[in-house]
Amino acid sequence: MDRIPILQMGRALLITIQVDMHDQLALALEEDLAAKIASSGARGVLIDISSLEIIDSFIGRMLDNIAGVSRLMDAETVVVGMRPAVAITLVELGLSLSGVRTALNVDRGMAIIQQRLHDYEIADGD
Amino acid sequence: METNSGDVLVISGSDDVVRVRQAVRAKAIEIGLSLVDQTKIVTAASEVARNTLDHGGGGTATLLTVQNGNRQGLRLIFEDQGRGIADLDRALTDGYTTGKGLGLGLGGAKRLSNEFSIQSTPGKGTRVVIARWK
Numbered sequence: 545m546d547r548i549p550i551l552q553m554g555r556a557l558l559i560t561i562q563v564d565m566h567d568q569l570a571l572a573l574e575e576d577l578a579a580k581i582a583s584s585g586a587r588g589v590l591i592d593i594s595s596l597e598i599i600d601s602f603i604g605r606m607l608d609n610i611a612g613v614s615r616l617m618d619a620e621t622v623v624v625g626m627r628p629a630v631a632i633t634l635v636e637l638g639l640s641l642s643g644v645r646t647a648l649n650v651d652r653g654m655a656i657i658q659q660r661l662h663d664y665e666i667a668d669g670d
Numbered sequence: 671m672e673t674n675s676g677d678v679l680v681i682s683g684s685d686d687v688v689r690v691r692q693a694v695r696a697k698a699i700e701i702g703l704s705l706v707d708q709t710k711i712v713t714a715a716s717e718v719a720r721n722t723l724d725h726g727g728g729g730t731a732t733l734l735t736v737q738n739g740n741r742q743g744l745r746l747i748f749e750d751q752g753r754g755i756a757d758l759d760r761a762l763t764d765g766y767t768t769g770k771g772l773g774l775g776l777g778g779a780k781r782l783s784n785e786f787s788i789q790s791t792p793g794k795g796t797r798v799v800i801a802r803w804k
Contacts, residue, residue, distance in 0.1 A: 564691060566684040567720070598691065598709055600716040601775055629709040637713060637778040638764055 548573045550580050555664075556588040556657050557581065557619075562595045570606040577610055581617045587664055588657030589614050592650055594625030604639040611644045620660055621645060624653035676734040681722050681748075690719040690731045694746065697733050701742045703804055711744055711802040714782035717775040718748045718798050726750025726796050736801065743784070743803035751795040758788055 546569055551558040557580060559573070577589065591607070593599070599607070611621040624647045626634075634641065647653035677697075679690055694715040698708040715731070722729045729750030736743045755761045762777045776798070780786040785801035 564688050566688045568684055597695065598713045598716060600713050600720070601778055602716075602720060627709075629706045632706055633709045633713050633782065636710065636781055637717075638781070639778075 547576060550576060552580070552584055552586065555584075555586050555661050556590060556654075557584065557586045558590050558592070560592040560595070564597070565603060567602055570603055574606060574609055574613065578613050578617065581614060581619050587619050588660055589619050589621040590650070590653050590657055591621060591623045592625050592653075593623060593630075594627065594649075596627070596630060599626075599630050599634055599639075601637060601639060604634060604637075604641060608641060608643050620657065622647050622653040622656050624648070624650050676732045676747075679731045679733070680728075681719055681731055681750075682728040684720075684723065687716060687719045687723060691716050693731075693733055694744070697735060697744050698802070701735055701744060701804060703744065703802065707802055707804070710782040711746075711800070714779040714800050714802075715746055717779040717782075718746070718800060721775050721798070722748045722750045722752075722796070725755070726752030728752075729795070738803070741803055743801050745785070745799065745801040748798045748800075749795065754792040754794055754796055755788075755790040756792045758790060761790075762788075 548559060548561060548569065607623055614621045622645045626646060647656060677693065679693055680686060681690060691712050694712050695708060698711055703711065719731055727750060729748060732747040734745045736745045762780060764777045779800060783800040784803050787799045790796040
């Protein structure tokens with residue numbers, strides 16, 4: 545079965561969703577990511593959805609779940625690059641993804657994650 | 671109003687939901703829907719196709735380009751021979767779900783479409799028709 549790759553960069557995980565996901569692929573990503581957070585100790589997860597042409601309620605719920613699971617595992621998820629037409633459609637669909645932190649693009653999303661990593665480094669004293 | 675004979679796609683697995691999305695996108699581009707309207711009809715199609723698969727046990731999607739005067743549109747017909755929906759009003763209510771979704775599927779598809787109709791007979795199946803006009 546296909547998998548969406550999860551890249552590790554220090555204490556951050558990077559995911560670029562480049563395919564039109566069928567439901568099983570989305571579910572596999574949820575599980576793979578939780579396992580990867582546990583094994584890597586990552587504190588930030590950046591998900592780039594700039595290639596996604598639609599987000600329906602299933603994919604929306606997946607993003608919500610990922611953010612929730614990551615939070616429980618002490619990692620913050622930032623979803624970046626949502627296309628304007630996708631944002632308009634999602635709101636009309638009735639999904640505002642209020643549990644998901646978003647940023648306009650990769651740069652701004654990485655800045656949020658770097659700040660969090662920086663805060664933890666001070667707190668951890670490393 | 672004129673219609674063409676239409677393309678029929680079988681929905682029997684989650685890959686087929688992706689194929690329906692791609693076919694609807696191609697048709698929407700063909701008739702010149704705006705990017706936002708393309709996104710709305712593709713998203714609505716995805717919701718209904720998933721309902722056909724998960725609730726109806728699979729079925730078909732028929733894609734029609736339709737013409738009303740000088741207006742062009744895209745009409746999609748989803749049919750299954752599944753268990754049907756006993757309470758349609760409830761099925762269209764946000765947050766109501768019998769499956770694994772958020773319960774936004776049919777109500778969301780209705781909001782994203784210019785036309786929406788649903789007929790269902792318990793034990794016999796469900797037919798959903800949605801359309802988006804240029």
